[in-house]
Every structure is written in structure tokens, then in C-alpha cells.
């Protein structure tokens with residue numbers, strides 16, 4: 001079985017936490033390291049959360065703190081969805097290891113440079129660190145297999161009517177990634193809104209009865225409450241692990257190779273991903289966009305990882 005080496009760039013975040021667990025506990029993925037980026041909360045908070053999730057799920061990989069602001073210097077937090085800590089709903093253990101003494105972008109560079117195989121970069125937060133990596137280490141780009149990101153949408157947004165949160169947070173970084181020429185896979189709201197944490201999923205977590213599954217239930221209940229309040233979605237969408245699942249088994253989604261651009265101006269549409277599904281504009285195709293999810297297959301992967309982590 002070939003194992004895919006990845007670096008996960010994330011802003012934990014409830015669904016980022018689950019992406020970390022899926023990446024660490026699926027045997028087809030080798031998680032080389034984690035870099036953090038400000039998004040769901042301030043950079044210090046999401047970095048602490050990454051370390052605490054590692055402690056909770058007994059994961060030991062290098063973790064480094066990345067960018068605290070977008071390429072243009074902006075930052076905001078998604079407290080309405082993820083709470084004050086950016087990961088409200090359960091008491092998580094204290095970190096069991098120290099942060100790397102380098103920035104997130106430096107860690108990405110180090111891991112890509114030192115890998116004997118091409119590395120896949122998976123981004124589940126704003127694309128700031130990934131864009132900085134591409135700009136600062138052009139000589140390493142040949143050792144990148146592809147970039148998979150959770151972000152954007154072929155239809156409507158969630159941070160603004162047309163912009164999805166991760167893309168809204170750093171449209172300029174998204175533009176750098178979309179123009180990179182690297183193979184890109186976009187897992188936007190079209191597909192992640194099919195990864196719903198249903199009553200049946202809660203039932204599976206309860207049946208596990210592990211310390212880990214109990215904490216995850218707490219986190220998911222918080223996430224379900226805020227999603228219901230803000231989006232009238234009582235079953236919240238577990239966006240970020242979809243970007244890991246497509247690597248584990250490409251058949252978990254149905255996708256289309258199309259042109260994707262990011263709106264950088266737009267009075268009302270800044271941060272929207274413009275996805276040309278029917279090639280109406282004839283622009284160069286640059287991204288494989290996941291559109292439909294095999295939800296049972298996705299949940300089987302995700303719950304297997306939680307089960308394995310709970311027994312570690």
C-alpha cells in the first residue's frame with residue numbers, strides 16, 4: 001500500500017481537529033507535521049488547540065505556529081461558530097510536547113525539503129501559509145505532489161453570501177495558490193455540506209465509549225448548536241476532514257476539473273471562488289473541484305480513525 005506524505009496546515013477549529021485525527025490515524029496517510037494559521041481564532045489560540053488535540057488523540061508530530069494575519073495584514077475570528085477558544089465544547093488536555101522553534105512556513109519548507117517523496121500540502125484554514133511557502137521556497141515546489149484545500153464554493157458562501165470563510169480570510173493567498181500551476185483539489189461547501197454530523201454519527205461515537213469519543217461528542221454538540229443558531233443546520237457539516245478523505249480514497253467524492261478564480265475586488269463578492277463548471281469562459285482549467293460526497297464512505301473512514309485513536 002502506498003502511503004501519502006502530507007503536511008496539514010490548519011486553524012483548529014472543530015472540524016480541523018477531526019481532520020488532524022483522520023490524517024494521523026488513517027494508514028494511507030503519513031502526517032509529517034502540522035502548521036497553524038489564524039482563522040477560526042487568533043494564531044496563539046489555534047496553535048494551542050492543535051497541540052491540545054495532539055495530546056488528546058496521542059499524536060506526536062512536529063507542530064509550528066504560522067501566520068497570524070492574512071497577506072494583506074487582516075485577521076478576524078469565527079467565534080460565532082467555534083467559540084471563544086476556537087474549540088469550545090470540551091476540556092482538552094494540556095500539550096504534551098513543545099512547539100517547533102520555527103514558523104509554520106519554515107516547517108512546511110523543512111518537511112518538503114527533507115522528504116524523499118513528493119509531499120501533499122493539505123490546507124483546512126486560510127491559504128496564507130501555503131501562499132507564503134510558494135513565494136519563499138520556489139525551489140521546493142517540484143517536491144510538492146499537489147495542494148488539497150478545504151475552501152470556496154461553486155455556489156454560495158458562508159462568511160458572506162458568496163465567500164466561504166477560509167477564502168474570505170485571505171483572497172490574495174488563494175489567488176497565489178490558484179495560479180501556482182500545481183495540481184489542486186478544492187473541497188468547497190458544495191461537498192462539505194454533505195458531511196453532516198447526524199444523530200447516527202453521534203450514536204456511533206457514543207457506542208465507542210472511549211475518553212476520546214466522549215470529548216469529541218462534547219465538541220460536536222457545541223458545533224451543532226452554533227451551526228443551528230447561525231445557519232439553521234442542526235446537523236453541522238464537518239468540512240475539513242473531507243480534504244483528507246479525498247486523498248485516502250478519491251472515490252469518496254465526485255469531482256470536475258475546471259477553472260477556478262478568486263474574486264479579489266467585488267463590492268459584495270470579494271473572496272468568492274468563481275468556479276466555471278460548464279467551461280463557459282474557456283479559461284485554463286486549474287483545479288479539480290469536489291462536488292458530491294459519498295457520505296457513508298466518508299463517515300466510515302472518519303469513525304474508523306476516531307476508533308483507532310481512542311484505543312491508542
Ligand code: BDR
Pocket residue numbers: 013014015016040078081124125150158164165166239240
Ligand atoms: C471552514 O471555515 C472554518 O470555520 C472551518 O474550520 C472550515 O475550515 C468552513 O467554511
Ligand code: CA
Pocket residue numbers: 010011012013015016039040124125240
Ligand atoms: Ca478550518
